[in-house]
Amino acid sequence: MRNGPSATDSKVRSIPASFLRSKPLYRYDMAKKKTASLTPRLTESEQDLLSQLEQGYQLETDSLGANPVLRRLKDDEVIRPLSANASTVKALEERGLIHPVKGRDPLTIVWRSKKNPI
Secondary structure (H helix, E strand, O other), X not given: OOXXXXXXXXXXXXXXXXXXXXXXXXXXHHHHHHHXXXXXXXXXXXXXXXXXXXXXXXXXXEOOOOOOEEEEOOOOOEEOOOOOOHHHHHHXXXXXXXXXXXXXXXXXXXXXXXXXXX
């Protein structure tokens, strides 16, 4: 018997503990990391509001952000979007797609698109 390292012992290497901790343990851990980095897509009501803003309408809400109304600037036509509510307006503001502007009345907020200011 030899007391020194054998030929098979020299090929086996130990893996550092820091390397093992850096890798995800399960496959779903990797999926969570990838989905967290993706930007969320717009809902249908958010897309509808943005397309109306691009077509010449301005979005108006009360001071709390509720009761959204679309007003056409050409002929002052007013449309109440059925699918939009206060949370839709808030989501668009948080994503940076619209910003508030002072409205006609003190209790009215006008929202404008950041990409295409009117």
